[in-house]
Amino acid sequence: MKLLTGYLLLQTAGLATALPPKLEDFKQKAIDSGVALKALNGIALAKALTKFSGTCTPSKVKYRREWRTISKPDRRKFIAAVKCIMAKPSTLPPGEVPGAKSLYDDIVWAHARRSGLVHNSGTFLLFHRYYLHTYETELSACGWTAGLPYWEWGLDITGPHLSPVFDGSDTSLGGDGEFIPNRPPFSIPWIDPLTPEIIIPPGTGGGCVKTGPFVHHKVRLGPFNMTETFPVEPEDGRGDNERCLIRDLNKGGIERWASFRNSTELILGSGDIFEFHVNAEGDPRWVPTKPMGVHGGGHSSIGGVGGHAADPVISPYDPAFWLTHGQLDRVYWIWQMLDLESRSDVFGTGTWLNIPPSPNVTVEDSIDVLPHQPPRKLKELMSTVAGSPFCFVYV
Numbered sequence: 001m002k003l004l005t006g007y008l009l010l011q012t013a014g015l016a017t018a019l020p021p022k023l024e025d026f027k028q029k030a031i032d033s034g035v036a037l038k039a040l041n042g043i044a045l046a047k048a049l050t051k052f053s054g055t056c057t058p059s060k061v062k063y064r065r066e067w068r069t070i071s072k073p074d075r076r077k078f079i080a081a082v083k084c085i086m087a088k089p090s091t092l093p094p095g096e097v098p099g100a101k102s103l104y105d106d107i108v109w110a111h112a113r114r115s116g117l118v119h120n121s122g123t124f125l126l127f128h129r130y131y132l133h134t135y136e137t138e139l140s141a142c143g144w145t146a147g148l149p150y151w152e153w154g155l156d157i158t159g160p161h162l163s164p165v166f167d168g169s170d171t172s173l174g175g176d177g178e179f180i181p182n183r184p185p186f187s188i189p190w191i192d193p194l195t196p197e198i199i200i201p202p203g204t205g206g207g208c209v210k211t212g213p214f215v216h217h218k219v220r221l222g223p224f225n226m227t228e229t230f231p232v233e234p235e236d237g238r239g240d241n242e243r244c245l246i247r248d249l250n251k252g253g254i255e256r257w258a259s260f261r262n263s264t265e266l267i268l269g270s271g272d273i274f275e276f277h278v279n280a281e282g283d284p285r286w287v288p289t290k291p292m293g294v295h296g297g298g299h300s301s302i303g304g305v306g307g308h309a310a311d312p313v314i315s316p317y318d319p320a321f322w323l324t325h326g327q328l329d330r331v332y333w334i335w336q337m338l339d340l341e342s343r344s345d346v347f348g349t350g351t352w353l354n355i356p357p358s359p360n361v362t363v364e365d366s367i368d369v370l371p372h373q374p375p376r377k378l379k380e381l382m383s384t385v386a387g388s389p390f391c392f393v394y395v
Contacts, residue, residue: 020338023268034154034260044337045393054387062392064147068164075171079213082319084142099220099240108316110369115313116230120283122348122361126381129329134369135322147392150326153298154260159251160301161204168211173320175212177205177247186305203250203304214319217245222314230352248304257297267335274347276335298324330394344382
């Protein structure tokens with residue numbers, strides 16, 4: 001690891017002081033092929049490797065890598081760690097969440113109980129960064145001590161069902177759901193009448209996952225009531241409602257919202273946290289013509305119509321959730337690291353679409369992933385190389 005860090009420092013030394021590039025610095029082919037995004041990652045990495053502080057040092061930093069760059073033996077080791085989390089018993093107080101039987105259920109509940117506070121809100125980006133760290137910590141306890149992998153959406157624009165992430169082999173996160181023909185599309189209506197309805201056509205699955213390491217993985221919690229808004233500490237949905245994991249892999253989500261171009265334009269077209277956040281999440285109040293963003297594009301590429309990854313409350317039940325959110329955090333991290341000093345702020349109120357109305361979030365506010373991680377001020381979660389709690393970079 002020390003040799004790798006030293007090599008990276010030498011290779012990227014000249015980029016560490018570079019000014020943030022502009023979209024016009026790249027040719028269209030470079031943007032569409034992913035070359036531009038890879039270059040931006042390199043610049044961000046060079047800058048990050050000069051900012052170690054606190055308990056985070058070059059010898060301790062974790063490297064988060066794209067799934068297909070990880071060796072097959074290491075992929076199997078990662079999958080074994082995920083199954084280890086699924087096999088550990090729940091640690092929640094008896095009776096609090098009757099459906100939570102495993103540690104994995106507990107972690108899903110940590111997302112479900114806060115859904116109305118951490119989506120289309122000022123804490124969205126940093127809550128999910130902290131949430132990924134929670135999972136990465138549990139993986140480490142189960143033998144996976146490397147960084148959490150991510151899934152580069154743009155590499156699978158021809159169809160996620162063709163991806164090594166989802167090929168159904170023992171080195172994948174499982175295959176597609178069983179194909180169900182003649183399904184109607186799914187429409188997402190928005191509260192704002194100016195926002196066009198989003199129509200998601202069916203993908204290549206729609207039923208239970210039938211191949212790969214997670215064919216026996218069970219979804220237990222939910223569904224939760226989302227009639228008026230996202231839930232906060234919901235009383236419904238806590239029981240044991242055992243069912244299979246459903247997927248509907250769907251290239252449309254990548255083509256429309258999560259391509260190399262989408263990610264690159266988001267990074268280079270966002271001058272401040274307001275522009276980055278509302279476009280990344282597709283906030284219909286601010287970008288009514290783009291109400292999905294790369295975040296929604298990633299989810300819909302896995303969940304499609306009716307898949308669990310498309311359920312914003314219990315989407316972590318799909319083991320691919322962690323890789324698509326790893327990619328989202330990577331895009332956020334690249335954008336931040338290009339100019340960290342001026343990109344360490346938050347935008348938004350404390351509730352989903354400000355329903356019910358709530359104060360603006362500030363970096364002095366705190367979030368938690370209880371009972372797994374303690375409260376932290378948002379300003380403590382900005383840098384991934386400052387230690388306490390983070391020490392990771394994306395490569």
